[in-house]
Amino acid sequence: MAASSQKTLPTRALRDADLIDGSGAWAKEARLTASDRAQAAGLPQRRDEYWKYTRPDAFVQADVTLQASLRSSLGLFDQRNTISVAFEDGKIQAAALPSSAQCTLESLASASILDLHWARDVYGRLEEAGQNPVKRSLAAVNTAVARDGLLVNVTGAVEAPIHIHATSSGQSDATIHHVIKVAAGAEVTLIETGQYGARSNIVLEVDVADGGRFHHIRVQDGNERHMLTHIFARIGAEARFKSFTLTAGGQLTRNECVLQLLGDDASVSVAGACLGDGDFHHDDTVFITHDAVNCESRQVFKKVLRNGAVGVFQGKILVKAGAQKTDGYQISQSLLLDDDSQFLAKPELEIYADDVACSHGSTSGAIDAQALFYLRSRGVPEAKAVDLLTLSFVAEAIEEIEDEDLAQDILDHLTETLSAR
Amino acid sequence: MLNIKNLHVKLEEEDKQILKGVNLSLEPGKVHAIMGPNGSGKSTLSYVLSGKDGYEVTDGSAQLEGVDILDMEAEERAAAGLFLAFQYPVEIPGVGNMTFLRTAVNAQRKLRGEEEMSAGEFLKVVRAKAKDLKIDADMLKRPVNVGFSGGEKKRNEILQMAMLEPKMCILDETDSGLDVDAMKLVAQGVNALRDDKRTFLVITHYQRLLDHIKPDVVHIMANGRIIKTGGPELALEVENNGYADLLEEIA
Numbered sequence: 313m314a315a316s317s318q319k320t321l322p323t324r325a326l327r328d329a330d331l332i333d334g335s336g337a338w339a340k341e342a343r344l345t346a347s348d349r350a351q352a353a354g355l356p357q358r359r360d361e362y363w364k365y366t367r368p369d370a371f372v373q374a375d376v377t378l379q380a381s382l383r384s385s386l387g388l389f390d391q392r393n394t395i396s397v398a399f400e401d402g403k404i405q406a407a408a409l410p411s412s413a414q415c416t417l418e419s420l421a422s423a424s425i426l427d428l429h430w431a432r433d434v435y436g437r438l439e440e441a442g443q444n445p446v447k448r449s450l451a452a453v454n455t456a457v458a459r460d461g462l463l464v465n466v467t468g469a470v471e472a473p474i475h476i477h478a479t480s481s482g483q484s485d486a487t488i489h490h491v492i493k494v495a496a497g498a499e500v501t502l503i504e505t506g507q508y509g510a511r512s513n514i515v516l517e518v519d520v521a522d523g524g525r526f527h528h529i530r531v532q533d534g535n536e537r538h539m540l541t542h543i544f545a546r547i548g549a550e551a552r553f554k555s556f557t558l559t560a561g562g563q564l565t566r567n568e569c570v571l572q573l574l575g576d577d578a579s580v581s582v583a584g585a586c587l588g589d590g591d592f593h594h595d596d597t598v599f600i601t602h603d604a605v606n607c608e609s610r611q612v613f614k615k616v617l618r619n620g621a622v623g624v625f626q627g628k629i630l631v632k633a634g635a636q637k638t639d640g641y642q643i644s645q646s647l648l649l650d651d652d653s654q655f656l657a658k659p660e661l662e663i664y665a666d667d668v669a670c671s672h673g674s675t676s677g678a679i680d681a682q683a684l685f686y687l688r689s690r691g692v693p694e695a696k697a698v699d700l701l702t703l704s705f706v707a708e709a710i711e712e713i714e715d716e717d718l719a720q721d722i723l724d725h726l727t728e729t730l731s732a733r
Numbered sequence: 734m735l736n737i738k739n740l741h742v743k744l745e746e747e748d749k750q751i752l753k754g755v756n757l758s759l760e761p762g763k764v765h766a767i768m769g770p771n772g773s774g775k776s777t778l779s780y781v782l783s784g785k786d787g788y789e790v791t792d793g794s795a796q797l798e799g800v801d802i803l804d805m806e807a808e809e810r811a812a813a814g815l816f817l818a819f820q821y822p823v824e825i826p827g828v829g830n831m832t833f834l835r836t837a838v839n840a841q842r843k844l845r846g847e848e849e850m851s852a853g854e855f856l857k858v859v860r861a862k863a864k865d866l867k868i869d870a871d872m873l874k875r876p877v878n879v880g881f882s883g884g885e886k887k888r889n890e891i892l893q894m895a896m897l898e899p900k901m902c903i904l905d906e907t908d909s910g911l912d913v914d915a916m917k918l919v920a921q922g923v924n925a926l927r928d929d930k931r932t933f934l935v936i937t938h939y940q941r942l943l944d945h946i947k948p949d950v951v952h953i954m955a956n957g958r959i960i961k962t963g964g965p966e967l968a969l970e971v972e973n974n975g976y977a978d979l980l981e982e983i984a
Contacts, residue, residue, distance in 0.1 A: 680823075681786065682823055683823045683825060685784075685785050685786070685807060686819065686822070686823040686825075687825075687833075687837075688784070688806065688807035688808045688811070689783050689784065689785075689807050689808075689810075689811055689816075689817050689819075690808075690811055690833075690837035690840075690841075690893060690897065691808050691811035691812050691837050691838075691840045691841035691844060691897065692808060692836055692837055692840045693806075693808050693840060693844070694806070694808070696836070696840060697808075700825070700828055700833070700836065701825070703827055703828060704825050704826050704827040704828045704876075705827070706827070707826055707827020707828075707876075708826070708827070710827075711827075
C-alpha cells in the first residue's frame with residue numbers, strides 16, 4: 313500500500329518540514345498528528361469496501377488533468393443579504409474578513425500562524441473522531457496540508473447567512489478546511505457556491521454546542537471538476553444541524569457526511585438533490601451515529617440521472633446501546649431518465665438499542681407515464697413536462713432546507729438549470 | 734365539433750381489440766353522454782382521443798373541427814382545444830397547483846402562437862374562477878392534487894378546464910368517488926362552462942350525474958361500439974332496467 317501511495321500527490325506533500333513550515337504551535341500539532349493518521353491509514357484503494365462504487369484514483373493521482381470552469385451558480389443568492397466571503401484559487405480574498413457582532417470570521421491562513429487559537433479544539437479533532445470505524449484518510453490528508461479555509465466562531469444568532477463563493481481558473485488543486493464553532497444557543501447559516509479548484513478536497517468541521525443551530529446550503533456545479541468533500545459534525549443536546557447540497561454539474565463528486573449525535577433531543581438532517589448528465593459520477597456517503605437519547609436524524613437523497621450518469625448512495629445509521637427513542641429516517645431515490653444511467657445504493661442500519669424507530673428506503677424508477685400524460689394532456693410539451701416531474705421528484709430533498717426563501721432560490725436555480733439543458 | 738368515424742383501437746402491447754368501430758358526431762354547444770357497462774371501452778375512447786400512449790388505432794378517424802387529431806401529440810390536441818377531465822387525477826408532489834395551471838395555460842398559448850398571460854392577469858383570473866368552485870387559496874398553493882379529497886380533485890379538474898377554456902371537453906367518470914354535494918358542486922362548475930360553442934362528452938356509469946348535467950344526447954356503449962343513441966330518457970331507462978335489456982336487444 314505504502315509503495316503505491318508514495319507516488320501520489322497528497323503523500324508527497326506529507327513531508328513534515330513542508331507541512332509545518334510557518335505554522336504556529338496549535339496548527340503544527342494538528343498537522344503532524346493528521347499526517348500520522350493519514351500515513352497509518354494509507355490512501356484509499358479501489359479494493360476498499362468503502363470505495364466500492366466510486367474509484368478513488370482521480371482523488372489520489374498526482375496530477376490534475378482537468379480545467380476548472382465555472383458554470384451557473386454565479387449570481388445565486390445575490391439578492392439575499394449575506395455576509396460574503398470570496399475564495400479565489402483556494403485562498404480567501406480580502407485582507408480583512410467581514411465582521412459581525414454575533415460571530416468572528418478568520419482565515420485558516422492567518423489563524424494557523426498563531427500559537428494559540430480557539431480552532432485547536434475543533435480543527436482535525438472532529439475529523440479524527442470520524443475515522444472510526446471507517447478510515448477517511450483523504451480527510452486526514454486535508455487536515456495535514458490545508459493552508460486556507462474559513463474559521464467561524466459563532467456566539468449568537470448571526471443576522472444573515474455567511475456566503476462563501478469560490479472561483480478558480482486553470483488546472484488547480486484546492487485543499488480547503490473550514491471550521492465552524494456554534495456556541496450554546498447560537499445559530500448560523502452557511503452557504504457555499506462556486507468551485508474551489510479543478511480538483512478540490514474540502515473538509516468542513518462543525519461543532520454545535522447544546523441548543524445551537526447550524527444550517528448549511530451548498531451548490532456544486534462546474535463542468536470537468538472533481539470534488540471530494542467531508543463534513544464532520546458533533547451535535548450537542550437539543551441542537552440542530554441541517555445540510556443540503558444541490559449538485560448540478562461536475563464530472564466526479566463524492567460528498568461524505570459524518571455526524572455524531574452526542575446530546576439528547578437533538579436533530580439532524582442531511583439532504584441532497586443532484587442532476588446528472590453524461591460523464592457524471594455522484595456519490596453521497598453518510599454516516600450518522602446516535603449516541604444520545606431521543607434524537608432524530610433524516611437523510612433524504614434524490615438523484616436524477618441521464619445519458620449514462622452514475623449515482624451512488626452509501627448511508628448508515630448507527631444507533632449505540634443506550635440511544636433509546638432514536639428516530640432515524642433514510643430515503644435515497646433515483647429517477648433514471650434512460651436505460652444507460654445507473655444508481656447504486658447501500659443503505660445500512662446498525663442498532664444496539666431496543667426502543668428505536670428507524671426506517672429506510674431506496675428506489676430507482678423512470679418518469680411516471682401517467683403523470684407525464686396528465687401534464688401533456690394539459691398542453692405542457694413533453695420536455696417541459698419531464699422538467700416539472702423532475703422538480704417534483706427532488707422536492708422532498710429541497711423541503712429539508714430550513715429557510716423558505718433560500719429553498720425558493722434553490723428551486724428557481726434548479727428550474728433555470730433544467731430549462732437551459 | 735368532434736367527428737369520430739369507424740374508430741378501431743387495439744392495445745399496443747397485446748392483441749386485444751378495445752374499440753370496434755365507434756361512430757360519433759358531436760355538434761357545437763351540445764352535451765353528449767356515453768353510458769355503458771364496465772369494460773365497454775368508454776375510458777379507452779377518452780384516452781385515445783386525448784392522446785395517451787399504449788393504444789394503436791387500426792382503422793377509422795377522429796376530427797376536431799375538421800382536423801385529424803389522432804396523429805397529434807397530446808399537448809397539440811390540448812392546444813387545439815381538447816380537454817380530458819381525468820377519472821383519477823394525478824398527484825404531483827412538489828409542483829404547486831398555481832405553477833402547474835400557469836405553465837399549462839401559457840404552454841397552450843405558446844403552441845397556438847398567442848401571447849403568454851402575465852402573472853398578474855393570471856392571478857386575477859384564477860382567483861375568480863377558483864372562488865366559483867369553492868377552491869380556496871390554500872388549495873391553489875398546495876402541490877397538484879396532493880392530499881386533496883376526491884371532491885377536491887374533481888373540482889381541481891374543472892378549474893383547469895375553466896382556465897384552459899377548451900372547445901371540446903371530455904369528462905371521464907367525473908362522478909366516481911363523489912358524494913352528492915360534491916357532485917352538485919362539480920356539475921355547477923361544468924354547467925357554468927356550457928355555451929353554444931363548447932361541446933361536452935360526459936362518460937358515466939350512472940344516470941345520477943346526468944340529473945345535474947343535463948345531456949342533449951345519450952349513447953350506450955357496449956363491447957367497443959355505440960349500440961344505441963337517444964335522448965335523456967335513454968339514461969333513465971338504463972337506470973331502471975340496467976344494461977341487460979339493451980345488450981339483449983342487439984344480441
